[in-house]
Amino acid sequence: MMRRDLIKLAGGLPLLTGVANAQPGSQPFQRVRPGDSGWPSEARWQVLNERVGGRLSAVRSPLDACKGGDRAACDALFASFKNPYFIRDNVALTQTTGWADAWVSQPSTYAVAARNAGDVAAAVDFARENRLRLVVRGGGHSYLGASSAPDSLLIWTRPMDSLAIHDAFVAQGCSDAPQPAVSLGAGNVWLRAYAAVTKTGRYVQGGGCCTVNVAGLVQGGGFGSFSKQFGLAGASLLEAEIVTADGQVRIANACTHPDLFWALKGGGGGSFGVITRVTLKTHDLPNFLGGAFGAIQAHSDDAYRRLIARFVAFYRERLFNPHWGETVRFNRNNLFEISMVFQGLDQTTAAATWKPFLDWVAASPTDYTIAAPFMALAAPAHFFWDVSFLKKNLPQVIIADDRPSAPDDAVFWASNLGEAGWYLHDYESIWLSQGLLAEDSQSRLTEALFQASRHWSLQLHFNKGLAGAPAEALAAARETPMNPDVVDAFALVIASASSAPAFAGVPGHEPDLARARREATAVAAVLTQMRTVAPNSGTYVAESGYFQKDWQRAYWGDNYGRLQTVKKKYDPDGLFFAHHGVGSEEWSADGFTRLT
Template sequence: MGWGGVYHCGPARPPPFPSPSLSLPTMRSLTLSLSFLALLGPAAAAANCKAIPSDPSFPAADVWKAALPNAKARGPQTIPTRPDYRLEAASVVDVKAAVDFARKHNVRLSLITSGHDGLARNDAPSGLLVGLEKLTGVRIETTFTPSPKGAAPISKPAPMPKLRKRATPQAVTFGAGMTTQAINDLIAKEGIYTNGAEHGEVSVAGGWAQCGGHGPLTPYVGLGVDDALEFQVVTADGQLRIANAVSEPDLFWALRGGCGSTFGVVVQATVRAHPSPKMAVTRFTLNATNPAGVAKATAVLHAAFPDLVKAGVGGYYNLFPGQLTGIFHTVGEQGTSAYSQKIWAPILAKLGGVDTVVKSTATATYAEFPSYKAYYDKTWGAADAHMKARRGLSKPDVYNWWSTPEPEAIPALARRHGPGEAAMLPVSGGRSDGASRLLDAAAVTDPRNADLIRKSMPGKGMLRGALLGGPGLHKPGPADTAVHPSWRSTIATLWVPGDGAGLAELAPKMGSYVNEGAWNASNWQDVFWGANYGRLEKVKEKVDPGFVFYVTPGVGADAWAGNGKGALCKAEGGQGRSGVVKGGFPPVGDNLNLKKGSKG
C-alpha cells in the first residue's frame, strides 16, 4: 500500500499526484528501519498504539455501557474493518462524553455527519464512531458580533424570527447535522440563503466547510470558509470552545480550511447569510463520436473560462467518453436568459465546429428563476421529490445530472440524508480512486488542454468540473483562511478518475481541493495546504497533542501510521517532523476500506 512513518505495509505506491512545486515527483528509495515498537515488545507497542479489541487495555463492554449508554456495539469482527461502537450524538453533552471516553481509554475516535468523503476520513477499523446527524436546529441571527461568549446554543425547534429589511448582513446559526438544502429550505421565506454544496444532502459545518467548501455561488460569495463567522467545537480535552475572530482565533483560522476530524468536533456553526438573487441557467449536452472530440471541445470551453468569469458566469460541467454536459448560471442583474444567450451563442458555435462533435447538439436551453431556492429545487431537485427519484438504480456506472430529466442513481448516491429518511444512518463509502486539481487562467488556456484531458479520460465514467472563479473567490488573501493559497487564483477545478498526473502537468503551481483530492497524493502537505501547512501543524500540536483526532491525509498525519494489524501507532519521529520523507505519500493509517471498484 505505501509507507507511513516507520511502517511499510507493502510495495511503494506510484506517485498519483505530483506536487505543485515539482513537475514530476522525485521517487526516493528508502530503507525503512524495523519498528521500534516491535523491538521493545508488546507492552511498549500497546502503549504507543491506539487500543484495539485484542489488547488487554481495550475497555470491556460494561465500561462502554456505563460511560456511553446509548452507544451501539457492532459485535466481534474477524477482520477489523469498522468501528466497534457507534454513538448517535444528540447533544453537546454526548459529544463531550465521547471525546472524554476516547481520550481516557486510548481508543480510535472517528466522526461522521452526512457521510460524503471519498478519502474515508470518516471511518476506522476500531474504536468509536460518533454520528452528528442529530445535532440539528436553525436560527436566523438578526445581527452577529463575534464574542468570547459565542452564539446562543441552538434549541430544537429553533425560533425563526420575522425579519425586516436591513442594510447589515444577516447570519444563520445551525447544528452540525444540518445539510445545505435543509438549511436553505427553512430560511428561504426570508429571502436569504447560505453558502453550501451543489449536492443538497451534504452537511455544511462538517468536512465541507472545514476543508474549504465550494458550491454554486462560490464565484459571487466565496468558499464556505469565507462565510464562516463562528464554530463551536469540542476539543481533545473535552471542552467546548468558541472559535471566532476574537475567541480562539488560531483555532478559528485552522477550522477554516484545515479540515474536519482534526482539531475537534464542530457541534454548531454560524455563517453569513446572503440576499437570495434571481438566477438564469444555461444547459447543454454536446455529443461527440469519440473521446478525443470531447477533449477538444473541453479545451475550447476551458479557453473561454477567463472571459466567462469576467461575465459573471459560474457552473458545472461533466466529461463522458462521448459527451460534454454543462449547467452554468448567472445571478442578479445578469440573471436573465437574454444575457445568457448573448454570452453562450459564440461559444456554442465554436464547440459545434470542433472535429467529431455532432454540430446539431451544440445548442443550449435557458431558464430564469426568481430566487436561489427556485433555482436549486428545479436544477438539482427539491428535497422530497428528488429523494424519491434517486431510489431506483438503472445505470450503475454513470450518474448524469445534466442530460436526464429524472436523475438516475448509482449505489453510492442512492441514499439521501434528509426529510423522509431519518432512519437511514450515513455510512462511509470507503476510499475512492481519483484526484482533483485547481486550475488557474494559465492552465485553462494552455494549448496542451485537449491532449492532457484526453489522457485523463477513462474508458467509462466521467470527469467532473466546476467553474468557480469570480470576485467572491478571489478577494480574500492567501492566508486569510487555511485553504491552499492557490484557491485565490483558481478559475475552475477538475476531478478525474485515477492519479491526476495530467492535470498536475497542466497546473504545476496549483493545489488540490482536499475533499476531492487523491487519498494517496504525493507531497500531500503541499498539494492540499501549501504554505499554510506549517501553521496548521502548530495549531494541531497545541489543541490535540495526543492525537485524539486522526485522519489521513490530514494535518499532522505523519506522526502516526497503521501497523498492518488494525491498530494506529505512533510513527518514529513522523514524516513531517523528522524530515526523512517530507513530501512523500500520506501515511496509510489503519483504515484500509476501499470503495467498491477502487484499486487501493
C-alpha cells in the first residue's frame, strides 16, 4: 500500500514525522491553525497541561484592555511598555512591538511556562505530533520577531532561572582540566548572571543590555560591552542542555554531540532546539570597569569632517585595544557623541588616554563646542552590576522596575530605555574591517562616515568587532559558526530608526507608517554609503535588517553549509523555525508551509 494511502486511512490523526518532505505532486506540508480540522481538541490540550504540571495556559494579550474604550487604562498599559521587566513577565508581549512593513508582535494561542527540560520535551513532542507552529521565548528581545508568532504554541523559558557557580567544571564526557564556570538556566537575564559571578571575583561574558536572556544571546554568538577583551559569549560556552526536535534531552559539549555544540555557539537562536541550561567559562575579573562620556558640536560641515578624521586616527592610536568598547555616534547635525566603556584601567589612566584628542578639540574653539562635558568614571569591577552600589552612587545610570511587587535588584541601564517596547522603522548593520584604520585608508573611512551621517545618525560599536582583541579571544571566535568577518572587524556600524511602542488598531498608539518608511529610506542610505568601503562585509545576526539580503552569507559566511548539515541531522522536518534562521529558506515567511 502506498504511503499516502496509509495517511488517508489515518483520518484525523496527526501526520507522521517525515511527511514534511512531501512526494512530488502532493500537497505541501502545512502546519495547522486554530479552526483547522487538525487543530488539537480541548481534551488533547488538557493532556499536555497534565504532562507539564498545569503550566499550560491560553494566552491573553493585555492589549485587550484597549478594546473596551478605557483610554486611561490603555495609556497606562503603554506606559508600562517602557519597563522591560513588565514585558519580560508577560508571556503575550515582546520587547519590540513590531517592525514597519515586516512584522507585528502577536501572542501565541497557548504557552507552556517551562520549569525544566521535561516540560520543554513535552511541549516539543506535542507540537511535532500535532503539526503546530512552535515558538521559543526567553526575554523576548528578538528584533527580527523570533519571540512571537500568532496561532502557535510557545515554550516560555522564563521560569528556568537556576544558577550555579563552579570552581572546577568539567563538561560531561570530557577529560579536560577543570576550570571555573557558571551554569545558568535559560530564563536568567544577564544582570543576575553578572551580579552573581562578579561577587566571586570572576567575570562571565554576556550581553550589554542586562535584561536580555542568556540562552538567546549565546546562540547568536553574543557581544557584550567588554567583548574586545573577553570575546564572544558563544565562544565561552562549555556545555548546553538542549531539547531537540525529537523530544530528547541532550547534553552538547566538545565531547558529546560536538557538531550540535558548535552550532549553538552562534548559529542563531530557535533553529536547533530549545536550550534549557548553559554552562559558560568565567574569566579573571579586571580591577576596574568604567565608562567615558561626552559630546562635541562642530560648527560647520568642514569642521565636522576634520573632527571625524581626527577621531578615526585617535581611535587607531589610543583606543584600538582590548581595554575599550561600546560606541560613538555621528549625527546629521554635526554632533559627535561618545559613550564608551573600558576595563582594566583606573579612572586617571582612562581620562589621560583621551587628553590628546580633547586638547586637539580645545585648540579650535571657533570650530567646536563641548556640548556635553567629557567624563571618565571608574569603579572596582565588582561594583559594576551591584544594584545597591549603583542606586547609592550612580542612580542616574539605572532605572528600576517600578511595579509595587518588583524586587530591589530589578534595574536596567537608563541607556536601554529607548529599546523597551520600541517599534522599529529600520535597523541595519555591517562590520568594518581593521584595514580601514590603516593610514592610507583612514581618509576613505572618514568620508564614508561623514557622507553617511548626512542621511541619518549612525554608531560605531567597537565591542561588536573583535579586531584588537587578545589572541585567545580571536582563536575562540574562529571555533564558532559566526561569519569569519567578525575576527577582522574593528567595529559594527549600526543605523536605526524607531518610535514609541505601537500597535495597529489601537487609537492613539498606532504606528506612523509614513514616517517609518521615510526614516527607513534614510537608514538604508547610511548602509549604502558605508558599503562603499565595506562592499562584501558580513553582519551580526542579532542586530541586523529584517530584509537582509544574502543573509546566509552575511551572518555565517562559509559556515552556513555546515550549519545546514547540523540542522538536517537534529531537526530534519524543520520543527524549529525563525526568520532568516538556518533552514528557513525551505519555509513560507510565516513558518507554516513547507516550500521544498
